Amino acid sequence: MGERALAIDIGGTKIAAAVVDADGALRGAVRRPVPVVSGPSGAEQVFAAVWDCAYESLLAAGVGIGELAGVGCGCAGPMRWPAGEVSPLNIPAWRDFPLRERLRELVDDAPVLVHNDGIALAAGEHWAGVARGVHNLLAVTVSTGVGGGLILAGQLLHGGWGNAGHIGHLTVAADGPPCPCGGQGCLEVMAAGPHTVRRALAAGWVPPAGQPADGRVLAACAAAGNQTARRELARSGSAVGAGMAAATNLLDLDAAVVAGGFAQSGPIFWDAMRAGFDRHAGLAFSRRLRILRSADPDRVPLWGAAAFVLVPDRYGWSG
Amino acid sequence: MGERALAIDIGGTKIAAAVVDADGALRGAVRRPVPVVSGPSGAEQVFAAVWDCAYESLLAAGVGIGELAGVGCGCAGPMRWPAGEVSPLNIPAWRDFPLRERLRELVDDAPVLVHNDGIALAAGEHWAGVARGVHNLLAVTVSTGVGGGLILAGQLLHGGWGNAGHIGHLTVAADGPPCPCGGQGCLEVMAAGPHTVRRALAAGWVPPAGQPADGRVLAACAAAGNQTARRELARSGSAVGAGMAAATNLLDLDAAVVAGGFAQSGPIFWDAMRAGFDRHAGLAFSRRLRILRSADPDRVPLWGAAAFVLVPDRYGWSG
Incomplete structure (x- = not known):
């Protein structure tokens, strides 16, 4: 083995990069x-920041571009896949930005694979995280949005257009509120942090003086005993469990492996999630x-x- | 090629068998x-009927057991898979009946593969039906129950315990009515024929004199203009579309390919299904x-x- 990849993670607010060895070690x-x-x-400035981050990582690891098996990148969606043209909701400067092509130019045409961050989450948990060896796995993340990915029969699932595992838009309440995606009663609109905060505010919750009305503060208030905060946080957890x-x-x-700040805010969310799951999982196999x-x-x-690059049989695809 | 399989289909009320050639021809x-x-x-009487049917099919096709590549069987669930120990809801005489083992004894240990009928539906539509060549496919059947199967990335999906594609227990209404499976708001309880008939009766629908209160009669009444029948049939279609x-x-x-008598009862169901789908499929990829x-x-x-037997790379499994 001895292979290594440059790994890049682009969220709505942060960029991360590292050199990852075949045994999962990060440098x-x-x-x-x-x-x-x-x-x-703006688009070029964001890309420059990504490449600076990646290049700094290569320098810190002491690894040259020529020594890479390739570059793997998880990026906030939506995107065109496998083209890797990205339009992250929280990075308005990037609309149909040809991220994959731009990275390829900088790494001498080494393989570059770009996929949705929810799918990278599933691959990461399965390859080297807490879900190693699971044959059929759902990864879910609940924070400002609800996303995820799927491993089925031991293989990362991509979906026809690269959106498999997008559990945020699973319908959990057919008569539920409209979702910004154009659907109705999607898990994301029932459970994501900002939607939950909005419902708590509408129900009379007020964040403590000087603190923002966000998911973290809502969860803290719920833990401190605020009943409205507690109820809305539990409703979010319950919806995730149903999904x-x-x-x-x-x-x-x-x-299933559950990630994301809102989902990991403590037992109020987690217990409600388990109860919601139990209520809707009646069959023995579920x-x-x-x-x-x-x-x-x-x-x-x-x-x-x-993993997209280092374990192509299981997690990769032909770009 | 030139291979052939004995195919058996065991539903709640009928048994079918045929010899199937590698090109999909039935004999x-x-x-x-x-x-x-x-x-x-009772259990032995049912099995005798299955084997009589299968044997008659071999005789009619002029094919000997020794000429078979194997035996494939779709059977109403639930079952233990891949063991092929079946407990079809509508065949009470069979509880944990070792169908696969019993068939193996009769075909000289030729390969015998038994799977859920919803999964056989997906494989059949994909191999030789209207969904040939579809890379990512959902098969749904709506009649006395709601079942289905999935082809993902061109491969039949089995699931950890052989229940993948069981869309009847997809939660579509988190606060919906209890489902006999132990869950709540499952598609089956919202949409299957008997549940829909029950709701129509509760809402005042009365079948014409001398006719049974079943899905077929309900659909006929809806087509003839009965408003209660029409509304309940449309609600079923709408739930299937949401699922x-x-x-x-x-x-x-x-x-997606849609089968089953209730789903194919006419435009009232079908139009409501499409509308339900449109209401919940907001994203471009959906x-x-x-x-x-x-x-x-x-x-x-x-x-x-x-197909389980004849195209093992795509539809088969190791028993």
Whole structure:
């Protein structure tokens, strides 16, 4: 073996990069914020920040471009896949930005694979995280959005257009509220942090003086005993549990791994999620689902991005 | 090529068998009802009827057991898979009946593969039905129950315990009515024929004199203009559409194929299904889903059962 990949993770607010060895070891890990930009040069400024981060990582690891098996990248969606033309919701400067092509130019046409961050999460948990060896796996992340990915029969699932595992838009309430995606009653609109905060505010919750109305503060208030905060946080957890049950009723999964700040805010969310799951998972094959807690939010997305390149039979695709 | 399989389809009320050639041609097709039995010998009487049907098919096709590549069987669930120990809901005489083992004894240990009928449906539509060549496919059947199967990345999906594609227990209404499976708001309880008839009766629908209160009569009354029948049939279709949207939002499918007498009862169901799908499929990758109408209810389950044996790389498994 001895292969290594450059792994890049681009979220809505931060960029991370590292060199990842075939045994999962990370070297030269670097993080920085996505720059706030505007104007016609904004797209290039964001890309420059990505490449600076990646290059700094190579320098810190002491690895040359010629020594890479390739570059793997997880990026916030939506995107065109496998083309790797990305339009992350929270990076307005990038619309149909040819991320994969631009990276290829800089790495001498070494293989570059770009995929949705939810799919990188699933690959990372399965390759080197808490879900190693699981044959049929759902990865879910609940924070500002609800995303995820699927490993089925031991293989990363891509979907026809690269959106498989996008559990945020699983319908969990056919008569539920409209979702910005154009659907109705999607898990994301029932459970994501900002939607939950919005409902709590509408129900009379007020964040403590000087603190923002966000998911973290809502969870803290719930933990401190605020009943409205507690109820809305539990509703979010319950919806995530129902969505996990629906997915395993459909797919006969072995385990689910749950990540994301909102999902990991404490027992109020987690207990409601388990109860929601139990309420909707009636069949024996569904009830056996193991629910795992994601353990390493900084490394998992980079493991996943690296796995695209380092373990192509299981996690890769032909670009 | 020139291989051939014995294909068997066991539903709740009928048994079918045929010899299926590698090009999908059926020879010696035979159908008969599941015998109504009771007492301790009931399980054997049902099995005798299955084997009589299968053997008659071999005779009619002029094919000897030694000329078979193997035996494929789709059977109503639930079952233990891949053991092929079946407990079809509508065949009470069979509880943990070792169908696969019993068939193996009769075919000189030729390969015998037994799987859920919903999974046979998906394999049959994909191998030789209206969904040939679809890379990511959901098959749905709506009649006395709601079942289905999945082809993902060109491969039949089995699931950890052999229940993948079981869309009848996809949660479509998290606060919906309890489902006999132990869950709540499952597609089956929202959409299957008997549940829909029950709701129509509760809402005041009365079948015409001398006719049974079943899905077929309900659909006929809806077509003839009965408003209660029409509303309940449309609600069923709408729930199926929502479930299809949820599945494609999660799995990024290319097409869905819809089978079953209730789903094919006419435009009231079908139009409501499409509208329900449109309401819940907001994302571009979901909206592209092609919705196909199953065309050959007598042959598709036998094609699927044969495909388990004849095309093992795509549809088979190691028993």
